[in-house]
Amino acid sequence: MAETGEAEILFERRGAVGLVTLNRPRALNALSLAMLGAMQAQLDIWAGDAAVTRVVLRGRGGRAFCAGGDIRQIYALAKAGAHASVDAFWRAEYGLDATVKRFAKPVVSLIEGLVMGGGNGLSVHGSHRVSSESYSFAMPEVGIGLFPDVGMTFVLPRLPGSTGTYLALTGARIGPGDAHAVGLATHHAAAGDFDGIVDDLASGAPIAAVLGAHARPVPEPGPLVAARACIDACFCADTVAEILARLDADGAPFATEAAALMRTRSPTSLVLVREQMRRGAGLSFPEAMLTEYRMVSALMRGHDFFEGVRAAVIDKDGAPAWDPATLDAVDPATIAAAFAATGGPEPSFTGSS
Known part of the structure; x- marks a missing residue:
C-alpha cells in the first residue's frame, strides 16, 4: 500500500479523462508488480x-x-528464489510499455520531478509528454548493472546524432530544455498548472488547445545541446574503449566528466x-521489446545487477564490485548470449502476448 493508506496506484474517470496517479511518493512512485498489473487491467478497460x-x-x-521499476522488490524476489515472480515483473512492465505504445487513444503524461527507468517506459511511448520546471530525465541503469530498457532500445538510437548512446552509456540526467531539443518531451507547462490541465482535458476540449493554453516557454537547452559536437564525435565510436x-x-570538462x-x-x-544501441x-x-526481455532474462542470471542494486539501494555504500571489473575482461x-532467444516461451509485445 502507499504511505497515505491509499492504493499504490489510483484510477479515476473524470469526464473524458481516464486519470492514472502513481501513489508511492516516498518511493518516488517506483512501480511494483501489483501497480503494473493494475494499470494494465485499467488501460484494457x-x-x-x-x-x-x-x-x-x-x-x-x-x-x-516515476523513478522506475521497484528494483528493491525485484532484488528481494530474486534473493528469495522467486524467479517466476521476477520474470513476471519484467513481462508485466514491458507488456505495459507496449500497451502504452500501441494505445489507440492519446496518453498525456504530466511530468513533475524525476522521470527515470520505468517512468520513461510509461511516458515516452505516449502521445504527449508535458515537462515542468523540475523535469529531470535519466536512464541510469548502467549504474546498477542493467541497461536502458522499457523500450529505450527503440527510442534512444533514434534521438539526434549520438545523444541516445551518450544518455545510455553515462546515465546522465538532462533537464527540460535538452529533453525538448531531442524530442523526449513534447510540451512544457508549470507544475502548478497540472490540475488545471487535467480539468480542461476532462471537459473533452482538444488536447492541443488545452496544452497550448497552459504552455510556458521551454527552458533554454543545457549541457546536452551545448556538447553535441563532442557527443557526436565520441559516442559514434564502435566500442566503449574507443569512446573513452x-x-x-x-579533454574538455564535459568529456572528462562523461x-x-x-x-x-x-x-x-x-x-x-x-551493442544494444x-x-x-x-x-x-516489438522487436526491441523482445530484445530487452532476452537481455534482462540473461542479466537476472548474472552478477552485476544484484551487486549494483546492493550498492545503490540495499547497503547504499556506493561501491559496487563489478565482475568482471574491467572492459577488457x-x-x-x-554479450552475444544476452541477445539470444531464452529457450522458453517468449512474449511478443504485439498485443497477443
Whole structure:
C-alpha cells in the first residue's frame, strides 16, 4: 500500500479523462508488480470505453513522476528464489510499455520531478509528454548493472546524432530544455498548472488547445545541446574503449566528466549497451521489446545487477564490485548470449502476448 493508506496506484474517470496517479511518493512512485498489473487491467478497460477519449498519467508528491521499476522488490524476489515472480515483473512492465505504445487513444503524461527507468517506459511511448520546471530525465541503469530498457532500445538510437548512446552509456540526467531539443518531451507547462490541465482535458476540449493554453516557454537547452559536437564525435565510436579514448583525448570538462561517469558503471553493462544501441536502430518496437526481455532474462542470471542494486539501494555504500571489473575482461560470448532467444516461451509485445 502507499504511505497515505491509499492504493499504490489510483484510477479515476473524470469526464473524458481516464486519470492514472502513481501513489508511492516516498518511493518516488517506483512501480511494483501489483501497480503494473493494475494499470494494465485499467488501460484494457478504458480502451473499450467510448466515454474515455484520453488518458492522463501523473505522479504524486512533486519529487518524481516515476523513478522506475521497484528494483528493491525485484532484488528481494530474486534473493528469495522467486524467479517466476521476477520474470513476471519484467513481462508485466514491458507488456505495459507496449500497451502504452500501441494505445489507440492519446496518453498525456504530466511530468513533475524525476522521470527515470520505468517512468520513461510509461511516458515516452505516449502521445504527449508535458515537462515542468523540475523535469529531470535519466536512464541510469548502467549504474546498477542493467541497461536502458522499457523500450529505450527503440527510442534512444533514434534521438539526434549520438545523444541516445551518450544518455545510455553515462546515465546522465538532462533537464527540460535538452529533453525538448531531442524530442523526449513534447510540451512544457508549470507544475502548478497540472490540475488545471487535467480539468480542461476532462471537459473533452482538444488536447492541443488545452496544452497550448497552459504552455510556458521551454527552458533554454543545457549541457546536452551545448556538447553535441563532442557527443557526436565520441559516442559514434564502435566500442566503449574507443569512446573513452576519444573522450580522454578531447579533454574538455564535459568529456572528462562523461568519461569519469562511465568508468564508475558496470563494464558488462557498458559493452552490452553499446551493442544494444547499435542493434536498436534497425529494430521495430516489438522487436526491441523482445530484445530487452532476452537481455534482462540473461542479466537476472548474472552478477552485476544484484551487486549494483546492493550498492545503490540495499547497503547504499556506493561501491559496487563489478565482475568482471574491467572492459577488457568482458567476454564477447556473454554479450552475444544476452541477445539470444531464452529457450522458453517468449512474449511478443504485439498485443497477443
